[in-house]
Amino acid sequence: xxxxxxxxxxxxxxxxxxxxxxxxxxxxxxxxxxxxxxxxxxxxxxxxxxxxxxxxxxxxxxxxxxxxxxxxxxxxxxxxxxxxxxxxxxxxxxxxxxxxxxxxxxxxxxxxxxxxxxxxxxxxxxxxxxxxxxxxxxxxxxxxxxxxxxxxxxxxxxxxxxxxxxxxxxxxxxxxxxxxxxxxxxxxxxxxxxxxxxxxxxxxxxxxxxxxxxxxxxxxxxxxxxxxxxxxxxxxxxxxxxxxxxxxxxxxxxxxxxxxxxxxxxxxxxxxxxxxxxxxxxxxxxxxxxxxxxxxxxxxxxxxxxxxxxxxxxxxxxxxxxxxxxxxxxxxxxxxxxxxxxxxxxxxxxxxxxxxxxxx
Amino acid sequence: xxxxxxxxxxxxxxxxxxxxxxxxxxxxxxxxxxxxxxxxxxxxxxxxxxxxxxxxxxxxxxxxxxxxxxxxxxxxxxxxxxxxxxxxxxxxxxxxxxxxxxxxxxxxxxxxxxxxxxxxxxxxxxxxxxxxxxxxxxxxxxxxxxxxxxxxxxxxxxxxxxxxxxxxxxxxxxxxxxxxxxxxxxxxxxxxxxxxxxxxxxxxxxxxxxxxxxxxxxxx
Numbered sequence: 001x002x003x004x005x006x007x008x009x010x011x012x013x014x015x016x017x018x019x020x021x022x023x024x025x026x027x028x029x030x031x032x033x034x035x036x037x038x039x040x041x042x043x044x045x046x047x048x049x050x051x052x053x054x055x056x057x058x059x060x061x062x063x064x065x066x067x068x069x070x071x072x073x074x075x076x077x078x079x080x081x082x083x084x085x086x087x088x089x090x091x092x093x094x095x096x097x098x099x100x101x102x103x104x105x106x107x108x109x110x111x112x113x114x115x116x117x118x119x120x121x122x123x124x125x126x127x128x129x130x131x132x133x134x135x136x137x138x139x140x141x142x143x144x145x146x147x148x149x150x151x152x153x154x155x156x157x158x159x160x161x162x163x164x165x166x167x168x169x170x171x172x173x174x175x176x177x178x179x180x181x182x183x184x185x186x187x188x189x190x191x192x193x194x195x196x197x198x199x200x201x202x203x204x205x206x207x208x209x210x211x212x213x214x215x216x217x218x219x220x221x222x223x224x225x226x227x228x229x230x231x232x233x234x235x236x237x238x239x240x241x242x243x244x245x246x247x248x249x250x251x252x253x254x255x256x257x258x259x260x261x262x263x264x265x266x267x268x269x270x271x272x273x274x275x276x277x278x279x280x281x282x283x284x285x286x287x288x289x290x291x292x293x294x295x296x297x298x299x300x301x302x303x304x305x306x307x308x309x310x311x312x313x314x315x316x317x318x319x320x321x322x323x324x325x326x327x328x329x330x331x332x333x334x335x336x337x338x339x340x341x342x343x344x345x346x347x348x349x350x351x352x353x354x355x356x357x358x359x360x
Numbered sequence: 361x362x363x364x365x366x367x368x369x370x371x372x373x374x375x376x377x378x379x380x381x382x383x384x385x386x387x388x389x390x391x392x393x394x395x396x397x398x399x400x401x402x403x404x405x406x407x408x409x410x411x412x413x414x415x416x417x418x419x420x421x422x423x424x425x426x427x428x429x430x431x432x433x434x435x436x437x438x439x440x441x442x443x444x445x446x447x448x449x450x451x452x453x454x455x456x457x458x459x460x461x462x463x464x465x466x467x468x469x470x471x472x473x474x475x476x477x478x479x480x481x482x483x484x485x486x487x488x489x490x491x492x493x494x495x496x497x498x499x500x501x502x503x504x505x506x507x508x509x510x511x512x513x514x515x516x517x518x519x520x521x522x523x524x525x526x527x528x529x530x531x532x533x534x535x536x537x538x539x540x541x542x543x544x545x546x547x548x549x550x551x552x553x554x555x556x557x558x559x560x561x562x563x564x565x566x567x568x569x570x571x572x573x574x575x576x577x578x579x580x
Contacts, residue, residue, distance in 0.1 A: 013551050014547055053558055055486070057487060058486040058523070060483070060485065060488075069410065072406065073402045077398070077399055079428070079432055081395075
């Protein structure tokens with residue numbers, strides 16, 4: 001037993017047990033301090049002062065964003081699965097390099113875009129300039145009717161859709177890895193934090209932190225899509241903005257998609273059409289539920305698919321689910337859940353919002 | 361100075377002990393290569409570490425990068441890690457070291473001539489926010505703020521680890537890599553300062569303060 005008889009005000013304040021009592025954090029059956037106070041009237045004043053001080057000088061919490069934490073944890077788990085480890089040294093450099101790249105990318109592209117199309121025309125009239133092998137020649141044009149796979153000099157893989165064109169920067173791999181895409185392609189990029197990978201399309205720039213993703217940017221389409229399979233991708237408008245801080249930029253994580261609507265000049269974030277399952281659910285193997293609270297079910301979906309689900313926790317606290325949802329796609333799972341709990345869902349700004357009236 | 365310096369585990373730390381016991385088990389199966397255990401460890405400790413980190417550095421993304429790498433390092437050398445007796449302390453210490461190491465490194469890149477162990481410690485007390493939120497414009501509020509700024513970052517860090525993370529003194533001494541007596545001194549100096557300000561506060565703005573303590577108690 002501590003010698004509380006000899007305690008001064010400061011001693012009480014720093015005592016964890018005393019603090020818990022002062023902050024009413026003890027279980028009600030713990031009456032130690034009440035009793036102690038009654039049996040030590042001479043210490044009464046000190047106790048009251050210490051108590052007030054404990055209350056007044058609590059530390060304010062710093063607000064936390066649970067989806068931010070969720071994403072950060074997922075990013076760590078994803079990297080452990082890949083078995084690649086960039087190391088902080090490179091990581092830090094990459095951050096620096098990346099901010100330079102955004103800045104330079106804009107200027108560079110600004111000056112570059114002047115002669116991009118003319119160059120392409122020149123290439124089109126001169127067939128010898130577009131030999132398609134990986135020996136460093138600048139352009140790939142898939143005129144066949146099937147998807148073509150090829151490997152870039154850094155080992156990254158590209159799946160180029162029919163009737164799509166990929167031009168590779170002459171300086172590819174020197175300080176940055178830049179390609180120019182007209183059409184649709186999927187990329188699987190080798191991680192190299194010192195040399196960011198940038199995909200330029202007519203309207204958008206996609207900057208990659210080592211990852212796989214798909215760009216859909218046919219000139220005749222109304223919208224440009226960038227969707228992410230793994231890793232993290234930054235997308236921004238490619239217009240030469242003299243102030244890069246003003247350019248809109250969105251960061252995509254797996255199962256998210258950026259859509260650029262040409263007519264509105266708007267860049268928005270949504271969820272891909274059929275999200276892939278990224279992780280096993282934490283609490284229930286294979287989404288098998290037996291009268292499981294709906295909050296648990298939603299948490300599993302959020303974790304497994306890397307999406308954010310918003311719902312009224314208070315309203316739906318009585319809702320539970322008994323079902324096995326193993327192999328259905330995410331949106332089918334959601335539809336089944338919503339039917340069970342008399343709710344509906346919608347997609348707003350890349351997030352799932354579930355509306356319901358609660359359960360009896 | 362405290363009359364008693366014996367380290368008695370306070371009886372109320374049971375929830376923390378339970379959490380640590382769960383952490384311990386998870387840590388063991390993570391070392392054996394269980395990735396689910398690793399994921400659960402992250403869920404258990406990431407928020408707590410982020411909370412500490414954003415107080416030590418204002419650059420949230422940098423803090424998250426450090427955490428990211430710290431956990432990847434754990435994962436990549438899991439076979440070499442040993443059993444940890446006090447996981448929470450171990451994580452706080454590893455993270456603190458990591459953060460300072462990377463800060464120095466970053467600093468070195470940016471401004472090669474200035475390499476110091478420079479960090480901040482961001483804490484705000486309930487009473488300050490209360491007075492600010494209630495728009496107490498009293499001259500004394502300024503003085504209170506000024507006085508509280510006199511707390512050194514080390515004092516603030518000790519207070520944070522003791523009050524917020526509820527660490528024992530020997531744990532704090534391990535985390536901050538200073539000796540036990542320095543920890544005790546830091547906290548008692550800090551508490552004296554807080555107490556002195558409390559007295560002034562009582563005399564000068566007693567209506568607010570009384571209101572504060574009563575309204576706070578009514579919350580329960």
